[in-house]
Amino acid sequence: MGSFKIGRIFGVDVGVHWSWIFIFAIVTWSFATGVLQSFYPQWTSGERWAGGAAIALVFFLSILLHELSHSVVSNRRGLPVRSITLFVFGGVSNLEREPDTPGLEFWIAIVGPLTSLALGLVFTVGWLAIRPVSDGIAGISANLALINGSLALFNMLPGFPLDGGRVFRSIVWHRNHDRLRATHTASTLGQWIAYGIMGIGVVYTFYGGIFSGVWFLLIGFFLRNASVASYEQLLIESTLSHISVRDMMRTDLHPVGPETSLEELVHERFLRSEARAFAVVAAGDIAGLVTLSDVRKVPRDEWPTTSVYRAMTPASRLHTVTPDENLAKVLQLMAQHDVNQLPVVRGHELLGLVTRGDILRYVHVRQDLGVKAADALVHPGGQRDGQTSTTPSEPSERPLLR
Ligand SMILES: [Zn+2]
Numbered sequence: 001m002g003s004f005k006i007g008r009i010f011g012v013d014v015g016v017h018w019s020w021i022f023i024f025a026i027v028t029w030s031f032a033t034g035v036l037q038s039f040y041p042q043w044t045s046g047e048r049w050a051g052g053a054a055i056a057l058v059f060f061l062s063i064l065l066h067e068l069s070h071s072v073v074s075n076r077r078g079l080p081v082r083s084i085t086l087f088v089f090g091g092v093s094n095l096e097r098e099p100d101t102p103g104l105e106f107w108i109a110i111v112g113p114l115t116s117l118a119l120g121l122v123f124t125v126g127w128l129a130i131r132p133v134s135d136g137i138a139g140i141s142a143n144l145a146l147i148n149g150s151l152a153l154f155n156m157l158p159g160f161p162l163d164g165g166r167v168f169r170s171i172v173w174h175r176n177h178d179r180l181r182a183t184h185t186a187s188t189l190g191q192w193i194a195y196g197i198m199g200i201g202v203v204y205t206f207y208g209g210i211f212s213g214v215w216f217l218l219i220g221f222f223l224r225n226a227s228v229a230s231y232e233q234l235l236i237e238s239t240l241s242h243i244s245v246r247d248m249m250r251t252d253l254h255p256v257g258p259e260t261s262l263e264e265l266v267h268e269r270f271l272r273s274e275a276r277a278f279a280v281v282a283a284g285d286i287a288g289l290v291t292l293s294d295v296r297k298v299p300r301d302e303w304p305t306t307s308v309y310r311a312m313t314p315a316s317r318l319h320t321v322t323p324d325e326n327l328a329k330v331l332q333l334m335a336q337h338d339v340n341q342l343p344v345v346r347g348h349e350l351l352g353l354v355t356r357g358d359i360l361r362y363v364h365v366r367q368d369l370g371v372k373a374a375d376a377l378v379h380p381g382g383q384r385d386g387q388t389s390t391t392p393s394e395p396s397e398r399p400l401l402r
Contacts, residue, residue, distance in 0.1 A: 002017055002019075003015040003016055003085050004016060004018075009064075009068060010068065010071060010072055011075065012075075012081050012083060012084055013082065013083035013084070014064065014084050014085075015085040015086070016086050016087075017086065019087045019088035020088060022088055023088055024056050024060065027055065027056040027059050028055075029052065030052075031051065031052035031055045032045075032051065033048075036052060036136075036140075039139050040136055055140055055144070058144060059144065059147060060086070062116070062147070062148050063091055063151070064084070064086065065115055065119060066112045066119075066151065067084040067091035067093055067112070069114070070108055070111060071084060071093055072111075073108050074093070074095060079095060079096065079099060079104065081095055090151075090155075097332070102169075102173040102174035105170040106166075106167055106170035106171070109163045110163065112155060113151075113152040113155045113163050113164070116149070116152035116155065117152040120145050120148035120151075120152060122145075123142070123148060126145070127141040127142040157193050158190075159190030159191070159192070159194060159223060159227060160186035160187045160189065160190040160227055161187075161190065161226050161227065161230045162190070162193075165187075165190050165227075166186075169182045169185070172186065180235065183230070187227045187228065187230060190223065190226075191227045191228065194220045194227060197216050197219055198216065198220030198221065199220075201213045201214065201216030201217035201218075201220055202217070204216060236363050237331075238328070239363075240327035240330075240359065240363070241327070241328035241329070243326065243327045243362075244323065244324055244325065244326055245322070245325045245330060246324065246344075248327060248354055248358055248359060248362065249323065249344045250352050250353045250354070250355065250358070251351065251352040253278070253279050253352065254269070254278070255278060255280065255286075256280055256281075257281070258287050258288075258307060258309035260307065260308045261304055261305070261307060261308070262295055262302075262303040262306045262311055263303040263304040265278070265290065265295065265308055266295060266303065270292060270295070276291060276341065277289055277291040277292070277341045277353065277355070278290050279353065280308055280309065281350060285315075285349075286315050286318075286343060286345060286350040287315055288312035288313055288314040288318065289312060289315075289318055289341075289343055290312040291313070291341070294311045294312060294313060295311060297311070298311050318343055320342060320343050320344070320345045321344055322345070323346065323352075327359055330342060330354055331359060334356050340355060340356045341353055
């Protein structure tokens with residue numbers, strides 16, 4: 001959303017979010033009017049801006065390498081990364097699911113800061129090697145070394161979901177064998193670190209550096225929200241992973257016949273109930289599923305003459321679940337296939353329908369009742385590997401701050 005794809009590296013789609021353009025502009029500007037101005041006063045302003053943009057490009061590649069290092073380790077260890085998106089606060093890797101062992105999480109997380117550190121060292125060597133030849137290029141290299149070094153340091157702060165926070169969580173998780181509690185600890189620490197960063201922002205703002213101040217404040221806010229959201233998400237998913245489809249599915253299906261017209265379907269069914277999808281059943285077997293979006297694809301004036309059979313998604317193309325599947329897995333499937341309901345089947349027999357709306361209502365009621373971590377912890381052995389977003393209503397991929 002709001003980002004454009006720039007290419008594919010090691011099988012990973014690389015995208016740039018529009019907000020990244022700010023960073024590009026700021027880096028270009030600070031080099032053009034700072035380092036380049038002092039080292040190359042003889043340059044025209046056009047040359048300085050072009051130089052600044054070139055350095056910003058190298059900076060961009062540094063961040064990209066950091067993200068790619070996460071992806072390469074993750075892919076190698078059997079946890080596919082679909083895409084990387086660079087945005088104003090750095091990069092986000094969209095892992096297909098969360099790492100399921102602390103060891104895996106540790107390595108995927110730590111390789112990023114290590115890559116930035118290595119880049120910092122490369123630019124430091126560059127600075128030392130080039131210094132006798134060209135003060136200017138050496139100065140640029142020194143700045144890039146500093147930037148990469150700071151990136152490594154910042155990302156190693158032990159606040160979840162920063163890399164360092166993930167490393168921290170993996171260590172706690174390794175020790176207590178409880179991912180949810182480890183996440184709670186890491187997320188709490190993440191929030192304190194976020195408040196610390198905001199505090200620095202306030203101090204900067206009052207003592208002159210309004211730009212840096214606002215910047216720190218924004219990063220702090222972002223980090224705090226990300227910490228809270230990632231824990232809540234995990235909590236929801238671990239709760240849902242203990243509930244099976246059987247307990248949540250609708251069984252009052254009132255299926256429609258394949259020959260029903262869309263006109264009749266809309267007036268007799270959709271307008272008279274809150275259902276957004278109906279199973280199409282022929283001779284006792286499920287023939288398909290017809291949803292509001294299927295109907296919407298057919299022009300209004302063709303409704304009387306179009307049969308449900310022609311508009312529905314046929315059973316062969318439907319994703320289905322069994323009654324024993326857990327709800328965390330179901331939400332993940334819905335996100336993956338971008339659908340709001342899944343038919344529950346055993347063999348060819350249609351047993352019910354499980355909808356995103358019902359699952360979300362359940363989650364919200366639980367939240368309203370104040371059902372917290374302790375309750376979710378009552379049931380041990382919960383595996384979680386769902387998709388994550390701030391709430392499960394967004395069918396987006398798992399955003400991990402990297
Ligand atoms: Zn990272």
